[in-house]
Amino acid sequence: MLQKDSAGKVIAYPTFKQADFTSKSDTIRFNPTTQKGMTKGTYTQQGEMYIYGEKIKKVSEDVFYALQGRFTTCNLDTPHFAFVSKRIKFINQKMAFTGPVHPEFEGVPLPIMLPFGIYPMSTGRHSGLIAPSFTANEQLGMALEDLGYYRVFSDNWDAVFRGTIYSYGGWTASVSPRYYKRYRYRGDLSFRIQQFRQNFKGDPDYVSNRNMNITWSHSADMKAKPGVTFMANVNAGSSRFNEQVPNSPMRNFQNQMQSTISYSRVWKDKPYNVAIRASHNQNTNQRLINLNMPDVTFNVNTIYPFRRAEPVGKTRWYENLGIALNTNARSITSFYDTAGGIMNQISDNFLWGATHNVPITLSLPPLGPLQVSPNVSYQEKWYQKKLIRSWNAAENKLDTVTQQGFYTAREMSFGLSASTRIFGMFAFRKSSKVQAMRHEIRPTVSVNYKPDMNRRNYYSTQINASGATGRFYYYDDRIAGIFGEGEFGGISFSLDNNLSMKVRQKGDTSNSELKKISLIDGLGITGSYNLVADSFKLSNLLLNFRTSLLSKINITASAIFDPYQYDANGNRIDRLIWRKRPLSLGTMNSANISLQSSFKGGEGVTSNQGNAGRLPMTGMGGMPLTEFEQEALYMSNNPGEFADFSIPWSIDGGYSLTYSRFRNPLGGFTSQITQDINLNASMNLTPRWKIGMTGYYNITRKEVGTVSMYLSREMHCWQMSVNISPVGRFRFFTINISPKSSMLRDLKVNRTRYFYDF
Template identity: 30%
Template sequence: MFGFSQDIPNKPNVIRPNINEKDSLVVSRDSIINIQEFTEQIQDSTVSDSIKPKKSLLEFIVKYKAKDYTSFNKKEQKLYLFNEAEIDYGDMNIKAGNITIDYSKNEVYAKGIKDSTGYTQSPIFNQAGNVVEPDSILFNTETEKALIYNSVSEQGEGTVIASITKRENDSVYFIKNAKYTTAEDLEDPEYYIKLRKAKVVPGKKIVTGLANLFIYDVPTPIGLPFGFFPQTEKKTSGIIIPSFGEQNDRGYFLQNGGYYFAISDYFDLAVFGDYYTNGSYGLRAENTYAVRYKFRGNLGFRYENLITSERGFPDYAKNTIYNLRWSHSQDNKANPNSRFSASVNLGSSTYYRSSLNQINTGNFLNNTLASSVSYSKTFQGEPQVNFSVTATHSQNTQTEQINMTLPTFQGSVGRIFPFGSKTGSNKGIIQNINLQYNLRGENRIQTSDSLFFKKEMFDDAKAGFQHTIPISTNFKVFKHFSLTANTNYNEVWTFKTIDKTYDQERQEIVTDTINGFDSFRTYNFSTSLGTTIYGMYTFEKEGQDKRIKAIRHVMRPSISYNINPAFDRYYDTVEVVNADGQTEGEVEFTRFEQSIFGRPSNTFSSSMGISVSNNLEAKVRDRDSTATEPKKIILLNNLNFSTSYNFAGDSLQWSPVRMTGGTQFFDNKMSVNFGATLDPYALDNNNQRIDKFNIDNGGSLFRLTSANLTMSYSLSSKGSKDKSDNQRNNRPEDVLPKNLDFANQQIGRDGQDDDEEEKPSELYNYKVPWSLRLAYAVNYNNTRRQNEISSHSLMFSGDVELSPKWSVGASSGYDLKDNGFTFTQLRFERDLLSWRMSFSWVPFSARSSWNFFIGIKSSILQDLKYEQRRQPDQQL
């Protein structure tokens, strides 16, 4: 290839062949020549050489482009690319404003473009997914080494800013005077760790020499002579740094330190430990597991050995507490016909009250521990068959009483219409007759905290089965009334019965337990008649546009009748004999008194029930002038009255009238529920009910015996813009205190609802977002002329966002009856960009404590933190 510039050379003389002249040289062919000599290829022995051939100038094909121009200098063997230049060489890609390729030295030099606007189009170096953004870069295509100046590269969750980087190969970098930070503003990071010399293995680790923390370019004495920063994107095992402090009479402590085991992609384990210098210690294991499209869950076990005072002192005490939590959920896609789930929370009744670990502080008000593990399966068909096996646990932490079912079996056969229509819907009393079959079996255990998980807890276990066959039908009466008739057959199997005898020597009735199978059968009948009445009152008249358009009243009256026969055949009597041998009386009992499914009734019952439910709604003119339809609002969500009359009773045949109701105000922000019990019978001088109406005794028609009122109200500076927040804020649990473990909390805030055009000030929040949640409850009792308020309390919780980074909150309550504050907690939070700071304070009560925390948000540096706390005194 020849290139010329300016001058065009003269064309040389061309020798043209003479096609008219024949060549005098004639080649004769030897007849004895072996044609195979020309067809066979003889292998030369010198072809296999031990010396490897020299590499070509470039190992890979260079692909390049540029927007303005590409120029090649033959003399210097250099290729120049300018403006939006890009080079692909093997797995390497370089983008920059100005790139020079030196073929003689096998070097690529990339830099940006300087103009009046500054330095633009800085190089972007990408090799095997590792991206570096320097000011300039010098890369050798033969050795694959590079010098990178003023580079910025992402390493895991952090960023490395280095003045000089030497690339040894595609997996090792050496850097000098570098900054490692997780800040978002890389031009002016609020903090960084200065690395004097370091080795970077992309995607794996950063190993550094002397390093210390800088905050806004101000050095701090916090540093290490050497450091190791794991950068792998996969789960890796590692040490969990503990927090330290001092706890009253237990001395200094280390809490929540341990080790994390990254066992597999589906299973991990974290083991934590607490240690106090007086000898107390705690262990905690947390496990998370998940298999996509199948199931997920977590398992945790906590154990603490608590020592108070010192051995030999009179107040010395030693106590062990534990808690087990397990949550398991099955993916809906795993199996539509069977399901396994678990929600377990069991352990010592005093665990949350006695625990020293700060993560349990927010749960000490929990008075109940409950667990449930269940498996259910459905057999599709006609009829459908279902069964489930469930183990349950309920524990009262105040009384330390535990109720368990190990297990509960439930089976059912779907609804069957034996006389139903083969085509179309069922009509009439006969076609609507349907029946079901239900089976329930239980092994019930009632024990105490001291016998939990001991063999004694099984001594008083009770087991049994219950079979029920409900038969029902429904049909229309007089077009507008719906009548339902039900009968129910019930059969109970039990494996323990009792027998009572009278011990004349001890002058008492003795109860003996008899092991063995026994059963009883009962049945009953009920029917109900109901309808729905709609009423509408219209306020609007022709030519008028009133605010209230109409009010609609929906009333659902219902009357029912129930009859329960007496099953006397299952009852026996025992004679009470005095010391003289004379019979003083008889005591009636049934051998099924301890059955877990109840006893057969020996009292005939024939009763009528009356109930009325009401609903009031209104249509009003919408404030929105563009709305075409009036707005519907709820006046009374429900207003219910119910009572019953016992035909078989000899006195006090009417039961008290129960009234309940509820409504909502202020665009569903305030929820109000109320109830009352009205007794028609009077009281005697001993405050006992008598068979005489209160109105006939000189009183009113009804006597108010109890009443209750609960209200919850949510206020927010956002108004009604975010209805999902309003519904969420109406939850009662949102008024309760928050968890105090700030070290394990991730701060995340919802986006602002302000208009996009409005930019909040960085110095202060001129529109201060706030929220307030109130819960009010009062109960009145006058059953025996007490005329007292049994409970009266107000709970409140609120948050104020003073600025986009500052927020304060409080949770408390006031007992209006006993005139005292309930559990109170004050919260302060500050978002420090890459850091977070939190302070929580319980100013009074037996749980008085405070906690201060400041640390880095990023999980890779979450152990770079400071935490100080004062724990509550131990209550024995």
């Protein structure tokens, strides 16, 4: 019976527990012999549902009947909403069945009645209908979007079937099976087809088209076959598929489809490994499809031929001489899906090539603070085609003759590198807040020599009617690339700096805990000097800088400087700029700087107020339960539904500036500066109201890329969000009121509208 205090207030309810069924009631009557019973004023939880019944009768171990019952996902004694039925039958943690049922809000019944109800109470995956959304599209009309069915076939695979119908006669359909085998593999496949009609049949602007798309993702668990990996990521289809996807402005302008299937194997206790890869790239604007299959890579890890099988004592210096092999062979082809004779296109455009690299290294013992490493490299390239260009005076053009065959080119290089680290420390007074500053310098110098082994692989020929000549490489370089012409013997150098300090923690007087703060993460310069070149021996200088201020503002910057002077016409002359400006690094040809910052108030601990159950990626057994692509798009368009009220305010912003300097065809230079700024901010107006916005602005063009805002209201077991993007190329608004429970996520009031500027 109920337990009350001296004032008559209830302090404890009778609790009944049997197996995994638990309930709290005003009164419990139970017959241990028949295992049947009756309770009054009973609360019990079934899955995500809280069920209340004025009377609940237990007729068997798992079957119960409730009279004057209600069920809800609100955990309050007086719930904000509930579904009320005179009679309810439920099977413990499995299913519930009702007769006529109607909803109540704040205890007020709504004039909506359903003749019966069937409600799943079990956790985990179960088959069922997927509720659609109602949307509107200017080109396709009103839509019943994403009506579907989710089917669980077994513990190892399931599938989602979806369809959309538009009022102008268009439709889409998709089937998306997923599969999973623990410790073996997992993957998902999706096949989509769309049939759209714009305007009406007989109109001059009537358009009807059908497009298809297939995606496949597969990954194998490395524990299944140690040393063997197989992965697939396929995205292929009709060239117009992306631009026809409704209500997805970001995808409409994606003009690339890419696929990769790869297999690799590493042999145990063997120094070699192999990788085979096939890929596909599709430009939907040009309707050009490129195929790369196969791409075979064979590597032999560094082996040390002079090492003793049973070493005694210290390792001798020559035993660290190592040799390796890296081989890559590729074949490519391409075709246009708009033209006929696809197989002929594939055959005519087929091309293969290979590269081989044999690096020889020697790890010497440190010479004091210096780490010295000599190296030798041999490279060889194989080509399928030789290209001979000649000037055709009769037709005033450059002709190319292609010769099929097997051709090779080779190159060798020799190098010696030395690196070290130099530290400097400056200590302050013990009473100072800053205790010490530390400066680290990391210089690297390498000497390299490359003989001219490819002089015969280059030739000169006339390129225009005025008699000008050009220098060309004999072989088709689309697979293996080319070797550079000429001899190189020079010095490459780089210098990097790091500056940090140690400060006393606030309130600490014993210096027991010092905090390290990085002032400059990196400040460096890189370049090279060619000793054997006849002019312009010094390369361009690359300057880079990176730091993080107060662990909140990340700054990165880089610039490329030309150390040579230019004449009045903008021509580069072989005279270093330091003769004219001793303190200058040179003429800045390009530069960029980027600032990113993030600030927020509060501890930022995620609360249960947000829609935590909205995005389950895997369920019981690891099977995927939702379609990630659609959920990610939904999140980007409806940030208000995923607002975190535990963060009082937050501001994320970024700024980037890019500078470029171009040579004009008629002489002189043109400079171009591009500036962008982006902002993402949110703030709690009250503990239950939150407002936020995201914006992007191009300062150079004075153009708004996109601005979107949201208003979110937290209502305990419900939530409301308003999302609007009033300006920019993609404009939309959505209004959504829905329960937080993932079980009732489709029981919502939603209004969505999209507007595009194509």
